[in-house]
Amino acid sequence: MWVADLDSDSERGTEPALGVDGSITQLRCDVSRADDVRATVDAVVKAEGGVDILVNNAGVMGRTGPLDDWESSLEDFERIVAVNLRGPFLFGRAVAPLMVQRGGGDIVMMSTDHVHTCGWPRVVSHDDSPECPWSASPRPPGALGMDIYDATKWGLHGFTHDWAKELQQHRVRVNNICLGATDSRMIRAFSGYADYDPPPEVIAAWQRPEAVAGVIVDLLLEGPSGRSGDNIGLWRGHPTVLPPADPLLNVNRDDD
Numbered sequence: 001m002w003v004a005d006l007d008s009d010s011e012r013g014t015e016p017a018l019g020v021d022g023s024i025t026q027l028r029c030d031v032s033r034a035d036d037v038r039a040t041v042d043a044v045v046k047a048e049g050g051v052d053i054l055v056n057n058a059g060v061m062g063r064t065g066p067l068d069d070w071e072s073s074l075e076d077f078e079r080i081v082a083v084n085l086r087g088p089f090l091f092g093r094a095v096a097p098l099m100v101q102r103g104g105g106d107i108v109m110m111s112t113d114h115v116h117t118c119g120w121p122r123v124v125s126h127d128d129s130p131e132c133p134w135s136a137s138p139r140p141p142g143a144l145g146m147d148i149y150d151a152t153k154w155g156l157h158g159f160t161h162d163w164a165k166e167l168q169q170h171r172v173r174v175n176n177i178c179l180g181a182t183d184s185r186m187i188r189a190f191s192g193y194a195d196y197d198p199p200p201e202v203i204a205a206w207q208r209p210e211a212v213a214g215v216i217v218d219l220l221l222e223g224p225s226g227r228s229g230d231n232i233g234l235w236r237g238h239p240t241v242l243p244p245a246d247p248l249l250n251v252n253r254d255d256d
């Protein structure tokens, strides 16, 4: 397994979380830079012969909104879009042809519960819809004060949806995890809340990163005939387990 991150300590916790037996190779990579992405993928191909799985996990958050001043809005937009949308785009473009050559693969996006949908393009509501029993969202989609972040994560739906359809014939699956609050450096240091110091009971309610990693492993274990095009909602207060595939999103439905 290869971990590409800006941070040289990014492999912390990865091995036990994923139950990886083999080695983990770490590369420094800025996912927003095309040359870094190209070099990373080339290094993996040289060492491993190809790429089977891509998890587009890197992300940054920011507290932003429509009333922010002009200059900071422009900076925030470039910074957040570069990592959260351009990064997954670049990695997807770099690995999709390799996966097709190899006869299949998996691409997993890391989105947010703010933009979880239940059957494209309907969004979840507070109601426990009988059509989508796993979508009892604790709040309506979107998070106050994170408009650029949410827009980038909506963008991942677009890539997921289109890539899942286009790559289906090549046995490449593409799915999107719509993650709720999960204990991580990001959430503990949420920029914009400089004095954010969550009490233990709040931290205890967050999902565990190991459990989220376990859901990704279960998703991958579905194999080539498993779901593709899904956006998988995981949030606190609900079991952190792989829900059934959404029949309205899944391009690998039996009836297709």
Ligand SMILES: NC(=O)c1ccc[n+]([C@@H]2O[C@H](COP(=O)([O-])OP(=O)(O)OC[C@H]3O[C@@H](n4cnc5c(N)ncnc54)[C@H](O)[C@@H]3O)[C@@H](O)[C@H]2O)c1
Residues within 6 Å of the ligand: 004, 005, 006, 007, 010, 029, 030, 031, 032, 056, 057, 058, 059, 060, 083, 110, 111, 112, 113, 178, 179, 180, 181, 182, 183, 184, 185, 186, 187
């Ligand atoms: N933790 C949550 O509650 C939560 C909720 C919803 C979605 N997510 C998503 O989950 C993913 C993982 O976030 P996390 O919570 O583990 O946060 P995290 O901050 O622990 O991990 C994000 C990683 O992205 C890396 N990164 C940032 N910019 C980069 C760049 N330009 N190039 C390469 N790497 C870069 C960081 O170094 C860090 O290791 C993100 O996409 C995030 O948006 C997290």
